[in-house]
Structure formats: structure tokens, C-alpha cells
Amino acid sequence: MLTRNSADLIVVGAGVVGAACAYYAARSGLRVTVLDRISVAGGTTGAGEGNLLVSDKEPGPELELALLSTRMWRELAEELPQGIEYEPKGGLVVASDEAGLATLKDFASRQRTAGVTAEEVPADRLHDLEPHLASGLAGGLHYAQDAQVMPALAAAHLLRAGGDRIRLRLGEEVTGLLVGASGEIRGVRTAAGELHAPYVVNAAGTWGGDLARDVGGGLPVRPRRGFVLVTEPLPRVVRHKVYAADYVADVASGSAELQSSAVVEGTPAGPVLIGATRERVGFDRTLSVEALRRLATQATALFPVLADVRAVRTYMGFRPYLPDHLPAIGPDSRVPGLLHACGHEGAGIGLAPATGLIVARSVTGREPPLDIAPFRPDRFASAA
Structure with a gap:
């Protein structure tokens, strides 16, 4: 009993x-x-x-787990009696040059064989998806399965x-x-x-x-520290989860040094969230000005419109890292x-x-x- x-x-x-x-x-x-x-x-x-x-995961066990979870999150969004702010916004991964785009295309080709939906977006169509995105990018990949919850x-x-x-x-x-x-x-x-x-x-x-x-x-x-910048509330200037191609490499890296690659996304409430940094510094909660500077610089390179927007706060957390x-x-x-x-x-x-x-x-x-x-x-x- x-x-x-x-x-x-x-x-x-x-x-x-x-x-x-x-x-x-x-x-x-x-x-x-x-x-x-x-x-x-x-x-x-x-x-x-x-x-x-799913967009940042190599074919293999973690991607299989992510694809299953993606389906389950959609079911949970319908089953749970109260909202979890589930937003199937999709992801857009962009490359600044042709070499980076070729790497993205190869990565996406391997993901497709595992069940990922990845659509190539030529440079002249990027602004159809994200009107405020910087000009001069080589192209990108759109991942319809990427989503977000609160x-x-x-x-x-x-x-x-x-x-x-x-x-x-x-x-x-x-x-x-x-x-x-x-x-x-x-x-x-x-x-x-x-x-x-x-x-x-x-x-x-x-x-x-x-x-x-x-x-x-x-x-x-082991803890892997990361910071996020939060802007003042804005009209929906960022429609998808947008990040640069080097984010995938940072996720897969085991380096203890500070790594940063912009991940920019709007929220239903208005603020734009800007991540992501990674570094292994134990449980040190000290604010890293260098990490925040990198995030701001990389985010405004992707979305110049953010250069005149105020960052109203920042927060940090520790990712549970296994080797x-x-x-x-x-x-x-x-x-x-x-x-x-x-x-x-x-x-x-x-x-x-x-x-x-x-x-x-x-x-x-x-x-x-x-x-x-x-x-x-x-x-x-x-x-x-």
C-alpha cells in the first residue's frame, strides 16, 4: 500500500x-x-x-530521439489541458558564403535520409521567409519540423x-x-x-x-554555461528560429573555451531571444561581458534591424554535458x-x-x- x-x-x-x-x-x-x-x-x-x-542534429541516435520527440510535442500541444505556447515556427539556417552553403547542403542531404524535412532556400528567397534578414547571404535551409515551447x-x-x-x-x-x-x-x-x-x-x-x-x-x-540576451518587446521582426551555420559545429564541439553562434528568434510576447554561447567553466555564474558582446554582434550581423533595439535583460544557465x-x-x-x-x-x-x-x-x-x-x-x- x-x-x-x-x-x-x-x-x-x-x-x-x-x-x-x-x-x-x-x-x-x-x-x-x-x-x-x-x-x-x-x-x-x-x-x-x-x-x-531537429535541424542541428547529425543522423544517428540523437536525431532519432529528436524526431520521435517532435511528433510527441505536437501531440502534447493538443492533449494538455492548458497551453504550453507550442509554436511550430520552423527553423532557418543560413550561410554567409558558398563554402558554408555547400556544407549545409551536404548536412541536410544526410539528414533527409533519416526523415528530416529540409528545403533549400536560395539567396533571392531568404527575404520571403525573413524580411529583416541581412543582405548578401549565400542561402540557407528551411527546417519545417523545428518548433518552440515555453x-x-x-x-x-x-x-x-x-x-x-x-x-x-x-x-x-x-x-x-x-x-x-x-x-x-x-x-x-x-x-x-x-x-x-x-x-x-x-x-x-x-x-x-x-x-x-x-x-x-x-x-x-559537467556543466556547460550559456547566456541568452532578451530584447524589448517588438513587432514580429523574426518569424522563424534563425541561426548561422556554425551553430551546428558549436553544438557538436567538446571544447571548453567560449563559443558563440547567433540563434535569433521572436516570441509570441514580443521580445527577441538571442543565444547561444557555450563554455565549460564549472558552476561559475559570473556575467561574461565578452559572451554578451559576441551575441549582440552576431545577432545584428544577421538582423541589422536589431542594432537600434534595446537588450533589457540577460539570463544564463548550465547545460548538462556528457563527453x-x-x-x-x-x-x-x-x-x-x-x-x-x-x-x-x-x-x-x-x-x-x-x-x-x-x-x-x-x-x-x-x-x-x-x-x-x-x-x-x-x-x-x-x-x-
Whole structure:
């Protein structure tokens, strides 16, 4: 019998990935307790732009996960009782010269074989899609499957949609995992006491690397800091999610140095969001003037109209980075009853539904929706 301190499944982390795990587990009939040391979407999710991208992913396991999640986000936009500001705006990736355009075309050709819709846009048609885009660009690719949600709303509504099968406990930090005599999961320990469940999901994002280390289920998750600039509210001067071709290379890079490549998009409320930077500096929250300068310079190079627009605020967050750029999803063979759903880096919002479905099916013994071997958590056993 379930009590206040027991459940079928405990999810550690109330970001969008943890919320998706809880939602699909609840839909499968499980009773779920979700814990977070801060609040719903209080970590990486709350600092995200809400990107749902296929355009930046190489053919392979992550793209398969993204394509599944893209379909699932469309379904969720219709199923959830309240809005998540889902906007199927599409993405536009542009190249400044012919060499860059050739690289984009080759990349898109390989993506198409995996199910991505990518349409070449010649230079003389770019302004049909984005009237305020800079002149002189060589061309681009339009990705109709790219979309956006408001990430904090999405997390909150997923948790709410689970109804009374989801019990939410905020401001409660998990200080350790409870294990039985054979090393199997028995629950978690918090400052408020013990909570019991036969399964625990590590959805703690950037802070998920150490959660299970003491019981042999650690992961080499590292924070990768990023900044976003927010402009004053504007008429819809940017219609799509627009970024330069070098953004794809930055996403795939493992460099610890500061990298920046403009990603510019309008929002339903009016402000334009400008990202994205990446750097591995630990959990340093110091404002980087250089990062913001680069973002502003690159954004106005793409959209000169933004040169006279005020940036009213900036915010930053930490992406949960794993060395091979793939998340850890599913059961951990080292610790029976432990599952992971973290390490998505900057793609966690986009990949959340498929991640949640994989976790729910793993717990209930059902077939996963795709091959999860590339995401197995124990692939890092020697490095954790």
C-alpha cells in the first residue's frame, strides 16, 4: 500500500525532463513522487529558450530521439489541458558564403535520409521567409519540423496533467539513495526523511552526475554555461528560429573555451531571444561581458534591424554535458532500480517526451519506442 512516504517511482528533478518522466509514468498507471531542491523548472529548464530542434542534429541516435520527440510535442500541444505556447515556427539556417552553403547542403542531404524535412532556400528567397534578414547571404535551409515551447510552462503542465498520480515535493533536496542488501534501489533520503520506492529516476540535469555516485551509478556530467540576451518587446521582426551555420559545429564541439553562434528568434510576447554561447567553466555564474558582446554582434550581423533595439535583460544557465554528446537514458545495469534521464546538454527540452516515454516503458517492462542502447548509462562506467 502506498503511503505519504512511498511511491512506485521517485523522480529526482522537476525540470521538463523529470516532468515528462513523471507524466508518462503516471499515464502508465504508476504513482510517482517528484522531488526538486528548488522549484518546478528552477534549474536548466527555466534558463532555456524552449528549442525543439531537429535541424542541428547529425543522423544517428540523437536525431532519432529528436524526431520521435517532435511528433510527441505536437501531440502534447493538443492533449494538455492548458497551453504550453507550442509554436511550430520552423527553423532557418543560413550561410554567409558558398563554402558554408555547400556544407549545409551536404548536412541536410544526410539528414533527409533519416526523415528530416529540409528545403533549400536560395539567396533571392531568404527575404520571403525573413524580411529583416541581412543582405548578401549565400542561402540557407528551411527546417519545417523545428518548433518552440515555453519550457517552464511545459514542465508545469506535464506535472499537472498527471493528476493525483503525481505527488510534487519542492524545496526538498535528495541527499542520498537508499539501497537494499543486494544493492537494489529502495528509495531516497532527504533532509525531511526517507521516501521509499523500488525505482528512482535521476533527472537532476547538470547536478545529476553525483546523485548516484555513492552507490556506483555516477555519470561524468559537467556543466556547460550559456547566456541568452532578451530584447524589448517588438513587432514580429523574426518569424522563424534563425541561426548561422556554425551553430551546428558549436553544438557538436567538446571544447571548453567560449563559443558563440547567433540563434535569433521572436516570441509570441514580443521580445527577441538571442543565444547561444557555450563554455565549460564549472558552476561559475559570473556575467561574461565578452559572451554578451559576441551575441549582440552576431545577432545584428544577421538582423541589422536589431542594432537600434534595446537588450533589457540577460539570463544564463548550465547545460548538462556528457563527453559523447548523448544523454544517459534508461536503466542503470550497475544499480538495480536506478534509471537515468539526464545529460541532454542543450537539447533536453526538445528530447523530453521521448525520454519520459523510454523511462516509463522501462519501469513497466514494455518495449522501448526505439533502440536505447546508445543511451545506456553504464557506457561511462570507467569514467564516472
